[in-house]
Amino acid sequence: MSDASLSLFESDHLTRLAQRIxxxxxxxGADAAEVMIAEGDSVEVQVRLGQVERLSKAREKxxxxxxxxxxxxxxxxxxxxxxxxxxxxVADTCAxxxxxxxxxxxxxxxxxxxxxxxxxxxxxxxxxxxxDQEIRLARQAEDAAMQADLRITNSEGAxxxxxxxxxxxxxxxxxxxxxxxxxxxxxxxxVAVDPQGKGMQRDAWYTVGRKFRALDPPxxxxxxxARRTVRRLGARKIxxxxxxxxxxxxxxxxxxxxxxxxxxGYAVYKGASFLIGQLGKSLAPEFIDIYDDGRLPxxxxxxxxxxxxxxxxxxxxxxxGVLVNYLLDTYSGRKLGMPSTGNAARSIGESPTxxxxxxxxxxxxxxxxxxxxxxxxxxxxxxxIGFGVNMVTxxxxxxxxxxxxxxxxxxxxxxxxxxxxxLKRIFADIEIVGNDLVFRGRIxxxxxxxxxxxxxxx
Amino acid sequence: xxPTAVVDLSYFSLQERQIQEALGRVKARDVDYADIYFESCxxxxxxxEEGIVKRAVKSISQGAGVRAIAGEKTGFAYSDxxxxxxxxxxxxxxxxxxxxxQGETPIAVTHRQPLPHNLYPLKRPLTEIATxxxxxxxxxxxxxARRYDPRxxxxxxxxxxxxxxxxVVNSEGLLIGDVQPLSRLQVTCIAExxxxxxxxxxxGGGRVEFAFYFEEDRARRYAREAARQAILNLEAVDAxxxxxxxxxxxxxxxxxxxxxxxxxxEADFNRRxxxxxxxxxxxxxxxxxxxxxxxxxxxxRRGSLNIDDEGTPTSSTVLIEKGILxxxxxxxxxxxxxxxxxxxxxRREDFRSVVLPRMTNTFMxxxxxxxxxxxxxxxxxxxxxxxxxxxxxxxxxxxxxxxxxxxxxEDGRVTAPIKxxxxxxxxxxxxxxxxxxxxxxxxxxxxxxxxxxxxxVPVGVGLPTIRVDEITVGGTVAS
Numbered sequence: 026m027s028d029a030s031l032s033l034f035e036s037d038h039l040t041r042l043a044q045r046i047x048x049x050x051x052x053x054g055a056d057a058a059e060v061m062i063a064e065g066d067s068v069e070v071q072v073r074l075g076q077v078e079r080l081s082k083a084r085e086k087x088x089x090x091x092x093x094x095x096x097x098x099x100x101x102x103x104x105x106x107x108x109x110x111x112x113x114x115v116a117d118t119c120a121x122x123x124x125x126x127x128x129x130x131x132x133x134x135x136x137x138x139x140x141x142x143x144x145x146x147x148x149x150x151x152x153x154x155x156x157d158q159e160i161r162l163a164r165q166a167e168d169a170a171m172q173a174d175l176r177i178t179n180s181e182g183a184x185x186x187x188x189x190x191x192x193x194x195x196x197x198x199x200x201x202x203x204x205x206x207x208x209x210x211x212x213x214x215x216v217a218v219d220p221q222g223k224g225m226q227r228d229a230w231y232t233v234g235r236k237f238r239a240l241d242p243p244x245x246x247x248x249x250x251a252r253r254t255v256r257r258l259g260a261r262k263i264x265x266x267x268x269x270x271x272x273x274x275x276x277x278x279x280x281x282x283x284x285x286x287x288x289x290g291y292a293v294y295k296g297a298s299f300l301i302g303q304l305g306k307s308l309a310p311e312f313i314d315i316y317d318d319g320r321l322p323x324x325x326x327x328x329x330x331x332x333x334x335x336x337x338x339x340x341x342x343x344x345x346g347v348l349v350n351y352l353l354d355t356y357s358g359r360k361l362g363m364p365s366t367g368n369a370a371r372s373i374g375e376s377p378t379x380x381x382x383x384x385x386x387x388x389x390x391x392x393x394x395x396x397x398x399x400x401x402x403x404x405x406x407x408x409x410i411g412f413g414v415n416m417v418t419x420x421x422x423x424x425x426x427x428x429x430x431x432x433x434x435x436x437x438x439x440x441x442x443x444x445x446x447x448l449k450r451i452f453a454d455i456e457i458v459g460n461d462l463v464f465r466g467r468i469x470x471x472x473x474x475x476x477x478x479x480x481x482x483x
Numbered sequence: 484x485x486p487t488a489v490v491d492l493s494y495f496s497l498q499e500r501q502i503q504e505a506l507g508r509v510k511a512r513d514v515d516y517a518d519i520y521f522e523s524c525x526x527x528x529x530x531x532e533e534g535i536v537k538r539a540v541k542s543i544s545q546g547a548g549v550r551a552i553a554g555e556k557t558g559f560a561y562s563d564x565x566x567x568x569x570x571x572x573x574x575x576x577x578x579x580x581x582x583x584x585q586g587e588t589p590i591a592v593t594h595r596q597p598l599p600h601n602l603y604p605l606k607r608p609l610t611e612i613a614t615x616x617x618x619x620x621x622x623x624x625x626x627x628a629r630r631y632d633p634r635x636x637x638x639x640x641x642x643x644x645x646x647x648x649x650x651v652v653n654s655e656g657l658l659i660g661d662v663q664p665l666s667r668l669q670v671t672c673i674a675e676x677x678x679x680x681x682x683x684x685x686x687g688g689g690r691v692e693f694a695f696y697f698e699e700d701r702a703r704r705y706a707r708e709a710a711r712q713a714i715l716n717l718e719a720v721d722a723x724x725x726x727x728x729x730x731x732x733x734x735x736x737x738x739x740x741x742x743x744x745x746x747x748x749e750a751d752f753n754r755r756x757x758x759x760x761x762x763x764x765x766x767x768x769x770x771x772x773x774x775x776x777x778x779x780x781x782x783x784r785r786g787s788l789n790i791d792d793e794g795t796p797t798s799s800t801v802l803i804e805k806g807i808l809x810x811x812x813x814x815x816x817x818x819x820x821x822x823x824x825x826x827x828x829x830r831r832e833d834f835r836s837v838v839l840p841r842m843t844n845t846f847m848x849x850x851x852x853x854x855x856x857x858x859x860x861x862x863x864x865x866x867x868x869x870x871x872x873x874x875x876x877x878x879x880x881x882x883x884x885x886x887x888x889x890x891x892x893e894d895g896r897v898t899a900p901i902k903x904x905x906x907x908x909x910x911x912x913x914x915x916x917x918x919x920x921x922x923x924x925x926x927x928x929x930x931x932x933x934x935x936x937x938x939x940v941p942v943g944v945g946l947p948t949i950r951v952d953e954i955t956v957g958g959t960v961a962s
Contacts, residue, residue: 083560100540125618227879260879265724265962266961297671297682411884413957422957423905423957426879440881441955443883481907482725
């Protein structure tokens with residue numbers, strides 16, 4: 026590809042390496058093969074109570090290989106790129122492929138579907154941070170948290186990290202693609218002590234982005250972390266009851282994450298999703314639109330091609346409340362009789378699976394305050410813990426932390442409670458969508474209000 | 484039993500002089516302690532669904548992590564190249580933390596330690612199991628699960644093995660290595676009846692021979708268990724919501740201990756005083772019937788290790804004795820800073836990760852009650868026998884764990900199966916509410932993985948049948 030100047034790659038060298046491996050696989054009788062080479066470096070510091078507590082630096086690379094003998098396939102990966110080791114890897118992978126079953130849906134994507142253009146998605150920033158710069162940022166963020174409130178007396182620390190990575194993918198269709206990306210993050214986890222002796226609380230805040238300049242200032246991150254921590258002090262249990270529940274953007278995006286898992290082609294064809302057979306049916310109210318956009322400029326999930334070399338795109342998942350698309354790669358698409366949506370995700374060591382790229386619920390017009398004002402008595406959820414989500418049935422039951430809403434106002438913090446329902450019902454019961462969509466990860470949501478859920482407490 | 488081969492520098496094609504120089508370089512003037520962890524790992528996995536084994540995956544990784552500790556500070560760097568040049572670069576980064584001039588004197592490796600115990604001597608390395616043998620094992624699972632009931636519609640099974648070789652050298656002259664085999668067989672069944680779809684999951688494993696899965700009918704039993712749970716869930720009723728007595732069955736429900744108190748007793752949180760258990764040593768934190776142990780020395784168990792990832796022999800540590808908090812689990816850094824003993828709990832996911840205090844096999848010792856009497860003692864409550872995952876907020880002490888197989892108890896009798904529900908409680912309080920402990924201690928089957936700071940390590944849990952007088956159950960039906 027045109028961009029041969031990847032700073033992390035000696036691109037020509039690695040292109041030749043990939044081609045040599047593909048040729049070796051062919052020479053051993055493979056009908057098709059795919060090679061992925063990934064490289065990355067990162068620097069991360071952790072500061073606690075002003076002192077550097079941990080400093081890590083890493084540089085690594087790896088090569089992943091997928092080989093097809095007819096419709097049998099196997100995958101392998103290694104971090105040892107010496108010639109002898111790679112030769113052994115090719116031979117081992119061929120042997121494994123011959124030992125598994127024929128699978129009519131297996132194989133590379135069709136040749137004519139491979140990505141041909143590689144748009145610049147604005148996901149690479151060459152800025153490197155020195156260890157001292159990172160230490161300074163982490164200290165500033167933690168300081169801001171510690172100074173924000175007298176009740177903040179301790180800290181689990183502040184983390185600052187920066188990294189660059191590059192990926193090269195090549196297959197026996199003649200496809201070769203490469204792209205690089207960067208990421209920067211800063212987070213703080215303060216600890217506050219209740220002056221009435223009712224224990225400790227911690228919360229956290231963070232900023233993350235592809236561009237260093239896009240990060241929030243450390244003071245903003247620290248102050249927000251402090252605000253979120255202190256407001257949890259004095260939390261109590263509440264009686265068991267059914268009430269409206271407002272999810273803040275952080276917890277709302279976890280609901281979106283469950284939806285992303287449920288529309289994965291793998292969960293669908295295996296019968297392991299509560300959304301099988303739901304395509305074309307109403308999932309949510311008419312004002313709900315949910316998208317997966319692999320080409321969102323600067324997005325944390327953006328990339329020009331997916332884990333199989335197919336072009337990424339913007340896929341509507343829910344339009345006007347109707348489930349209109351599953352997210353698919355080539356294999357799960359073939360199983361369901363549909364084309365890939367360019368959502369193949371592939372780590373070096375695994376065969377592809379499906380993952381969302383930038384997956385989000387489109388914002389509405391209500392401000393978060395408007396949403397709270399619409400609730401007479403209810404729960405504002407700010408943190409969820411545990412794994413009580415059954416993807417097959419949609420049954421949902423998780424531990425929650427939040428703030429009780431009384432007459433449209435945040436009244437007092439609550440904890441040691443659970444919220445429960447069924448995801449199908451929860452999406453159908455979305456009553457209001459906020460206007461506060463911000464991407465803080467690959468999955469994003471504005472504030473949302475659910476008409477009613479069971480809250481278990483005392 | 485053949486002795487496990489001694490792991491030495493030659494395994495990583497390293498010479499003693501290179502190690503001495505790298506250690507010397509990182510052990511700068513103000514560095515209290517330095518170590519290098521070498522690791523080589525071959526992981527293999529096959530998986531099946533729709534009746535055919537579709538996927539076979541193998542990954543090979545090798546690398547070294549270099550660490551310098553100065554006071555409370557840790558400098559860490561890793562490399563997937565083991566050349567003297569790469570080790571030197573990593574050493575430079577690690578010692579940066581100490582702000583002092585580079586060390587120049589090579590450090591002699593004088594304490595070549597033999598392993599303190601040999602907990603998982605395997606006759607046949609896991610790397611020698613052919614793909615075809617793995618495939619046959621999965622076919623056995625598939626057949627057995629489908630035979631269980633025609634309503635089983637899909638069977639997903641996977642068998643994974645890991646052959647990990649580690650070597651630790653440190654600035655005190657220690658050199659010790661270990662070969663750590665690990666395998667796991669997992670089955671998920673999907674059942675369908677009149678549009679109602681449910682799943683069941685089961686599995687087991689450990690640091691065991693391949694033959695383990697065929698002994699005592701294990702593989703087929705796992706398949707039947709997964710199928711049974713899926714079929715059972717077809718009849719499950721909505722779970723109750725609210726506070727009620729809960730009886731936990733023996734074995735895997737020990738995840739309660741892992742979440743409710745285990746993490747809170749890891750030394751790092753207690754050094755930082757951010758744990759709900761900070762400064763509670765010697766105090767009553769559980770009822771008198773509770774004695775809880777973390778034991779990394781049980782042969783062939785998933786959570787066991789001969790040595791931890793800092794080369795410290797693993798041990799059995801009494802965490803809570805008859806309700807009194809006795810000890811925290813430590814790694815070197817936190818043991819030194821707190822002035823408490825090393826317990827052999829310094830663990831890391833791999834060479835890319837820093838060492839943290841982590842659990843091994845955590846369980847409650849058997850009590851004296853009859854399990855039937857424990858159930859009979861409950862008028863209205865829940866009997867939970869299997870769980871999915873759990874999580875804890877160390878600082879507030881609140882923890883959750885999610886039941887995947889549970890029943891209502893009505894007038895002392897176990898009645899209808901209920902849908903999955905999350906249980907939530909407060910770590911420092913929950914064990915005070917344990918009023919009965921059964922004599923039926925059982926460890927789990929060997930599938931547990933614990934996550935902390937983004938690192939996963941294999942662990943075990945265990946529990947006798949116990950009665951918890953009250954805990955909040957997160958169902959959907961007001962009780």
